[in-house]
Each structure stands twice: as C-alpha cells, then as structure tokens.
Amino acid sequence: MRSKVIIIGGGLSGVLAAMQLAQFPGGPEALMIEKNPELLGRGVAYQYDFTHQPLNVVAGGMSLFPDRPMDFVEWLESNHFKYNHLIEKVSPQEFIPRKIFGDYVLENLERVQQEAAGRLQIRIDEAISILDFGNRKTVVLASGNALHADHVILALGNFPPADLFLHDNPVQNDLRYYASPWTDKVYSHIAGDENILLVGSGLTAVDIILGLILRKFKGKVAMLSRRGRFPLQHDLSHPAFQLLEPETRHPRKMLLWIRDLMKKNPDAPWASVIDVLRPFTKKIWLKWTTDEKKYFLRRIRPYWEIARHRIPAKSASLLNEMMNAGQLELKKGYIVEAIATDTGIEIVYRSERDDIRQVFHKVINCTGPESNYRKVRFPIISDLVGRGKVKTDELGLGIKCTPEGRIINEQDKIEEGIGDKVGKATFVIPSP
Numbered sequence: 001m002r003s004k005v006i007i008i009g010g011g012l013s014g015v016l017a018a019m020q021l022a023q024f025p026g027g028p029e030a031l032m033i034e035k036n037p038e039l040l041g042r043g044v045a046y047q048y049d050f051t052h053q054p055l056n057v058v059a060g061g062m063s064l065f066p067d068r069p070m071d072f073v074e075w076l077e078s079n080h081f082k083y084n085h086l087i088e089k090v091s092p093q094e095f096i097p098r099k100i101f102g103d104y105v106l107e108n109l110e111r112v113q114q115e116a117a118g119r120l121q122i123r124i125d126e127a128i129s130i131l132d133f134g135n136r137k138t139v140v141l142a143s144g145n146a147l148h149a150d151h152v153i154l155a156l157g158n159f160p161p162a163d164l165f166l167h168d169n170p171v172q173n174d175l176r177y178y179a180s181p182w183t184d185k186v187y188s189h190i191a192g193d194e195n196i197l198l199v200g201s202g203l204t205a206v207d208i209i210l211g212l213i214l215r216k217f218k219g220k221v222a223m224l225s226r227r228g229r230f231p232l233q234h235d236l237s238h239p240a241f242q243l244l245e246p247e248t249r250h251p252r253k254m255l256l257w258i259r260d261l262m263k264k265n266p267d268a269p270w271a272s273v274i275d276v277l278r279p280f281t282k283k284i285w286l287k288w289t290t291d292e293k294k295y296f297l298r299r300i301r302p303y304w305e306i307a308r309h310r311i312p313a314k315s316a317s318l319l320n321e322m323m324n325a326g327q328l329e330l331k332k333g334y335i336v337e338a339i340a341t342d343t344g345i346e347i348v349y350r351s352e353r354d355d356i357r358q359v360f361h362k363v364i365n366c367t368g369p370e371s372n373y374r375k376v377r378f379p380i381i382s383d384l385v386g387r388g389k390v391k392t393d394e395l396g397l398g399i400k401c402t403p404e405g406r407i408i409n410e411q412d413k414i415e416e417g418i419g420d421k422v423g424k425a426t427f428v429i430p431s432p
Contacts, residue, residue, distance in 0.1 A: 002119070003028040006139050006147060008127045008380065009155035010034025011043025015109050016064065017153050022116040029119050031147065033139070035126035041109045043157050046102030049184045051086060052214045053098050053207045054312050058236065060092025062101060064108055072096075075104050093236050095312040128379040130389065142379075154407070158369035159376045164199060164335060171338040171363075176345055178364045181208055186364050187215055194219040195359070197347060200366035201225040201330060203309055206319065208364060209328070213318055221328050222360070224349055227302045228332025231309055233316040235269040241276040248287040251296040274307050286403060293395060338363070372396035389415055 005021055005028050007014045014032050021030045034040045039047070055062060063071040076083075076090045086097050113120045126142040130152055139147045160180040165172045172179070178186045181204050192215075198205045201223040209221065249257065258277075262270050285293070296304075322328035336355060337348035344359040373381055373392045384390045388410035390399040400408040409415040 003150040004148070005030045005151045005153060006127075006137075006149040007032040007153045007155055008139070009157055010040045010122065011155065011157040012041075012046070012105060013043075013157055014153075014155035015041050015105055017155055018120055019064070019108065019112045022112050022120045027119065028150070029121075030116075031121045031123060031149070033123050033125055033127050033141070035124065035142070037124050040122065040124075041106035042102035044182045045158075046098045046105060047182075048099055048102070050098035050102075050207070053210050054095040054315065055098055055101055056095070056203060056309060056311060058092060058234075059090070059094050059096050062096070064105065072101070072104055075107075076100070079103075095234075095314070126379070129383040130380070156378070156380070159378065160370060161200075161204075161365045161367045162370040162372070162375055164363075164365050164367070165338050169338060170340045171345055174340045174345060176340075176362050178362070181205075181364050181366050186362075187211055190215065190217065190219075190362075192216065192218045194361035195344070196221045196362045196364065197345075197358075197360040198223045198364050198366045199225075199335065200368060201228065201230055202305065202366070202368060203231055203311065204368055205366035206231065206311055206315055208366060209319060209322070210315060213322070217327075219327070219361075221322070222331055222358075223328070223366075224331045224333060224335070224347075226332070226334050227306075228330055229302070229306050230316070230319060230330065231306045231311045232271070233313055234310045235271040238267075238269050238272050241265070241268050241272040243273075243276045245280055246277070246284070248284050251288065251292055251300055254284070255300055271307075271310065282403075290394065297395065371398050373399050 007017050007030060010032050011034075014034065018030050018032050021027050042048070059073050059076060060070065063069050063073075065071050070092065073090065073092050076087075076096065080087070080090050083097075083100055086100065087094065113122070123141075125145070127139050128142050129140040131138040131140065133148055136148050136150055137152050139149060139152060141147070160182070163172065163179065171177050181198075186208065190212075196212075196219065198208055198221060202225070205223050205225075212221065243261075246254070246257070248254075258273065262268075262273050265273065288296070319328060323330070331349070331351070333349040333351040333356070335347055335349050339346040339348075341359065344361045345363050346357065346359045347363065348355055348357050350356075370376055373385055373390065374396075376382075385392065389407075391408055391410050391412070392398075393400055402408065402414065407415045
C-alpha cells in the first residue's frame with residue numbers, strides 16, 4: 001500500500017514538493033491543500049496581477065528543475081508569442097514579469113499532475129489543525145473534513161507583514177491603511193494625485209512603485225525605512241565569479257574577508273562576488289553560534305539584504321526618474337505614532353534628529369513577511385504553536401527544524417506520530 005503525503009500550501013514551495021514526490025513511479029500518493037484557488041501554483045509572489053513587476057533573478061536562474069537549468073528559458077522561447085506585449089525578447093539575462101513565471105509554474109504543475117496518474121491530487125480548502133492519529137497524522141480542514149496521512153509537509157510560504165500599529169489603534173482597521181501589500185486592492189480608489197506612504201524601502205516597496213507607474217500615478221510617494229536605502233542594482237556585465245567554499249568565520253570577519261575579496265578582484269563587479277556566496281550561505285548560517293547570528297542580524301543584515309536582494313537596472317532607473325521628478329522621496333526613520341483624521345492618516349516618524357508629522361492619503365505596509373510564528377495569525381500556526389508541535393526559533397526567524405527540514409517540537413524532539421518507531425508520521429518543511 002502506498003504511503004500518503006499531505007502538502008499544506010499550494011504556492012511555489014508546495015508545487016516543488018509535490019513535483020518531487022510525483023516524479024517517482026512507485027512514489028507515495030500526494031494531496032496538496034490550498035485555500036485560495038487564485039494562488040494555486042503562484043503563491044503571493046507570482047499572481048496574475050503582477051504583469052509588469054519583474055522577477056529579481058534573471059530567467060536563466062529560475063528553472064524549476066536543477067538538472068535542466070535552462071528549462072524556464074526554453075519554455076519562454078516556446079511561449080514567447082503569448083507574451084509579446086510584456087517581453088521584447090527572450091534570453092537567460094532577461095528579468096521576466098512575475099506573472100509569466102507563475103504561468104510556467106502552473107503549467108508544470110498541471111503536467112506533472114496528469115503524468116502522476118491520480119497520485120497527485122489538489123484540494124481547495126484550509127488546513128486548521130494537525131492531530132496525532134495512531135502512527136499517522138490527521139489534518140483537520142476548515143470545511144469540517146479530516147484527512148489521514150503518513151507525512152505532512154508544511155509549505156506555507158510567506159506570511160503578511162507584521163502589524164505596524166497596536167491592535168487597538170483605529171488606524172489598524174482604517175480603509176486607508178493596507179496591512180498587506182500583496183493585493184491589487186492597494187491600487188483601488190486612486191485618483192492619481194494622492195500622497196502615499198510606503199513603510200519599507202525593499203523589494204516589496206519597489207513592486208508597489210512599479211504598480212503605481214503602470215497606473216500612470218502622478219501623485220507623490222514617500223518611502224520610510226530605518227536605514228533609508230533602496231535595494232542595490234544588478235550588474236550583469238561579467239560572468240559568475242569563481243570561488244572555492246569559504247571558511248566559516250565570525251560574521252564581522254567574514255564581512256572583512258568579502259571586502260578584501262572585492263579589492264583583490266577589481267575587474268569583477270561586487271555583485272558577482274556576492275552571488276558566488278549563495279551556495280554556501282546555508283552552511284555558513286548553520287555553523288554560526290546563536291550569538292554570531294544575533295550579531296549578523298543586528299549589525300550586518302540591513303546591508304546584506306540590499307546587496308543580496310537586488311533589483312533590475314530598469315526598475316532602478318524608474319525609481320531615479322520618480323525621484324528626479326519630485327514624485328518619490330526616500331526617508332530614514334521609524335513610526336512613533338499614527339492617527340486617523342478626516343483628511344488622511346497622520347504619521348509621526350522619528351528621523352535622525354526630530355519627530356516629523358505628516359498626513360498621507362494612503363499608508364501601505366511594505367516591511368516584508370512576518371517570520372516570527374508567535375505573531376502569525378493563521379489557524380494552522382496557532383494550532384501547532386499552541387500545542388507545542390512546533391518550536392519557534394529563538395531569533396524569531398521561523399520554527400526550529402533539522403537541516404533536512406524535519407520539525408522540532410517544544411520538547412526538542414523531532415515531531416512524529418505516536419506508536420512504533422518504524423513508519424512514524426513526520427512533519428517536514430520543504431527545502432528552499
């Protein structure tokens with residue numbers, strides 16, 4: 001009898017997990033659960049609405065299949081006729097609109113589902129609880145149904161940003177405040193001449209700006225973040241930098257080592273030096289002590305993020321055009337007070353020297369996904385955390401698991417089913 005795996009989440013992580021399971025003829029039966037049919041195969045990042053927001057990685061780096069690195073590029077070449085209005089040409093160095101990548105993922109999901117001959121099923125529902133059931137797990141759905149499985153994979157993707165304001169602040173429920181930016185509603189009821197505040201200046205905020213430009217927005221936008229920095233720009237002028245696996249050191253020493261590496265290789269763009277570290281970052285992170293990780297998060301993370309998570313040159317150019325036209329202003333500071341008024345939302349933010357007060361017609365939270373599971377307001381997360389089935393990471397970056405993705409519970413043990421040691425049910429998180 002085949003084992004059964006339930007995958008909770010139907011975005012990119014869930015699809016990749018399902019495709020891996022379905023590729024083996026004698027593999028398990030898999031059931032993927034996704035509560036929002038519009039996000040199936042797309043998740044938040046690759047929705048239908050994102051027709052002009054580009055990926056932040058070139059097409060040559062976006063294949064779903066490690067053994068076929070040019071698969072996405074080849075798919076684009078075969079399907080270019082569908083997207084002539086969105087992309088001028090196809091090449092491994094192009095930044096493709098997110099929506100198109102979502103089409104690619106969804107098409108592959110449908111193909112794999114057909115090839116799996118019934119071993120991969122998809123259900124539109126919401127998982128709200130996971131219970132022990134003998135040697136197996138029982139997944140309880142919002143519809144009231146309960147499903148049994150030998151293994152459960154959590155593929156929940158990114159959660160909405162953390163709340164900017166206290167829950168009893170009227171601004172939290174004000175229609176002019178958008179707690180999550182990943183919805184087309186942020187562009188609703190825009191006259192085009194408003195004064196908008198984006199809290200955050202990273203990739204999410206850049207995507208919102210691109211959406212406003214697409215809608216011919218003529219008003220003003222302010223970006224507010226603690227560091228007051230945009231993501232840096234991609235540099236595709238040189239081939240990938242070559243590097244043997246680096247020695248793991250204290251984060252500060254590694255930063256100095258990276259700077260020294262750039263100085264010794266002046267002909268290589270700094271971006272290619274950062275990119276070559278990508279295969280080693282997981283191993284480096286796992287070797288660091290908790291204190292070393294805290295040092296990195298406190299002192300280095302803001303600079304690492306703008307260098308690691310970059311934007312295409314075209315996006316950077318559009319931001320500069322808006323700034324030169326006086327439409328976009330980048331502010332450094334953080335919010336200390338927010339008040340709902342008749343004319344808008346009054347924001348008081350603290351800059352380097354003073355508290356500044358300003359009224360905005362819209363405020364959009366672009367601070368990035370919440371990673372602290374104790375603050376995430378999802379039924380399945382509240383259930384698992386509340387019953388000790390998962391243990392939150394001490395750094396607030398997620399939940400504890402083994403390097404292979406097996407979940408560790410509050411007793412610091414791998415979360416498994418009750419019963420015999422053989423064939424126990426297991427929670428796992430798919431590898432990124």
